Amino acid sequence: MAFDAQPTRKFNVVGTRVTRPDGVDKVTGKAAYGADISAPGMLHGRILRSPHAHARIVSIDTSEAEKLAGVKAVVTGADLAMPEDADFADVAINCLARDKALYDGHAVAAVAATSKAIAKQAIRLIKVEYDPLPHVTDVDAAMKPDAPVVQEGRALENVPAGMSQNVTTYCKFGHGDLDAGFAKADKIIERSFKTAATHQGYIEPQACMASLGNDGRGEVWCCTQGQYMVRANCAAALGVEESQLRITASEIGGGFGGKTSTFIEPVALALSRKSGKPVKIVMTRDEVLKATGPTISSSMDIKIGMTKDGRITAARGELRYSGGAYPNFTVEMGAQAAFAAYDLEAVETIGWNAMTNRPKEIPYRAPGAPTAIYAVESVVDELCQELGLDPLDVRLMNAADKGTLSSYGPTFNDIGLVATLEAAKAHPHYTAPLSENQGRGLSCGFWFNFGGNTCVSLNINDDGTVGVVEGNPDIGGSRASISMMAAEELGVPYDKVRTVIADTSSLGFNDITDGSRVTFAVGLATIEAARAAIKEMCRRVAKIWDIDEDAVIWEDGCAKPAGPNAGTHPPMTLAEIAAIAGNTGGPIAGHHEVNADGAGVSFGVHLCDTEVDPETGAVKILRYTVFQDAGKAVHPDYVEGQMQGGAVQGIGWALNEEYIYGEDGRLQNAAFLDYRIPVASDLPPIETVILEIPNPGHPYGVRGVGETPIVPPLAAIANAVSRAANVRLTELPMSPPRVLKAITG
């Protein structure tokens, strides 16, 4: 769907900072999240998890647990169906293990009991006989031919023979003659990098309440980024039809990609089916960290050649990602994103995924991109240092622009990278003075953005108000943005529109809330649904006025005669038309169904000043500025919020956060005390500069903004720290011991 050819369009609602519709409930404690509802007769579910990194499950004896008073059901993997589709099967096996426990924390059995305390007691009575197997948790170790094999027979056909069976994915992107390109370079730098797995760190643990009868009909209430995805996973794992499951998405306490899969809902349904009662499962933080999605861990080699005046002549990257104990494709996105910011004659990126005995990777905000771009932008920065060049000028000289053949294949349309770099260069932050032990770093960031399958219904209510029904959980204020776009298009005030999120039985299929897609794709569908309603309202008015449909136009929330030839009818407001809809043909609604494309890629640039304490290796962030092309910013507050929140997640990834595994393959820091996400006192204000380069694929020029902001911080901070400490840092997180070791050698 094309950008409206209205370059001078004046928005009335879009671009303002209205109050969000779910706000009052959220500041008064009334909003109902995953764990906040209960049902009469409800049981409490609890899951038993493997203490081993890798073990064959010889037997599971549940008899003692079943005998405990108050226990109403016990389930194991045998109580779930085995879906034929490999992706569904992986989800089911991840919910409850079958023959093997694949990582520390893998679910092996579950109970439902009349109280939380009894459920907790009961799982201790389940006797699991394990046969421990050799394990591997490091990606480089997992790729060695003699590494312990996590799962057999999972490699894609294009993975070369002779590699470890852990290697499941191979991909390659690029164009041009690399040898010729490197031959033209005055300076070539090749470096290797490693990054730790990090967790999305949403504050609300996964929670659900589920009910499934022996007639195959079920209901689930849960916190998720996609109720239709939960339905599909549950239907496959339970062997029931999708139409029989109604999934309602609760308010969601953060996701960042981490709630795009299912962990507990099929288990709760299985327990409910067995017990005949509703079952609630709420994960503990320990379970969230051990068994829900961290992002990938990585090991990467980057080689870039540059002329002495700063032109990149060739670039090559090899990425080795581990997405945990299952086949995983995140490396493909990393390999595509790695060099996307640059206009390159010769570029190649190769990606591998290797299975390890870690939890199944679940997408985390721009999955795959932050690590790859961290490595690339670190090498670009080092080249600038070595050649004595300004790092912003070098980015500008090599920046991708409209018409650039991207490093991953497509040719770019209108993109905002150059404008974003120029904004960073013009900002006072870039030239502010620095003191001893301080350094300034910058990095570009990129994300593809996504459109996807989307349904919207828009109802004109009889009192002249408007109801929008959409199917994507609101994770950061999207209901406000959707209401704003409906109000804009219809020409009614924002507070006349109420947007709700449908359950799976009330609206057609919608892809999950991911890919920064909701404000773009649901917004687009909302605008089209509003246009369909407007068309119908004009048709009704044409009947009343007894003129041609074409002779009625919609302006300022009213139907009006198109011109003098259409007669001198006084305008009819939406409310007037709605009030008599019953006499003109019945209720008025508009709807739109689309698999939206044209999401429009997104670029950002982050500037960061750090101070390194040479005695402890501790890094302090002194100043941080985010520049990003947001397309049209529908609600600037929430655009800024995405930019700030993403930046701070990236700061955590760069400095503190990591999955730490012991020699025994067990996770050593499964608590917020030890898995330390940034707190308020760690941070300076996060300044933001929004650029609005319209996305040609959306009627208002909107593009997704949510994911790009987590991409640049890793390299921006690594570059700042490397400059402050006078030593190149090549491993994340840059925790104090690691920085101190780099300084002292």
Place this chain on the structure above:
Amino acid sequence: MKTIPVATTINGDETEFLCHADESLLDVLRDRLGLTGAKEGCGTGDCGACSVMMNGRLVCSCLVLGVETEGAEIETIEGMAKGDTLHPLQRVFLEEAALQCGICTPGILVAAKALLEKNPDPTDTEVRYWLAGNLCRCTGYDKIIKAVQTAAAEMRGA
């Protein structure tokens, strides 16, 4: 295990409940009294999402036993607005978009109110350190700190 009767005052209302000896105040509030505004983000006192006031002191309700609240005065997020009038912190959080998903918001509002009662004119650094026990994963804290300062200024009549 037998339950124990406890008499408290919650948000100004005399409240009696029965709980087990090992049950946290958070579980009592959420599971027995239907006050689900306080959230469990960790259960170990690291995230602050369960923050409530107990006898005028800011506590993580996941680290307090229900039986410890005998005779205590508890204030939760549910008692912060007076009727349909939001507390200035609540209103400013909405006006300045200081929340995204909202799961940490009740705890942060309770904690911020406690700060402003002790220190009506804090510096940004003081706000940041006071709220360091309240994790927010969405906002990067920037708009939260600004909103607390806006509300503080308004409450001082500045």
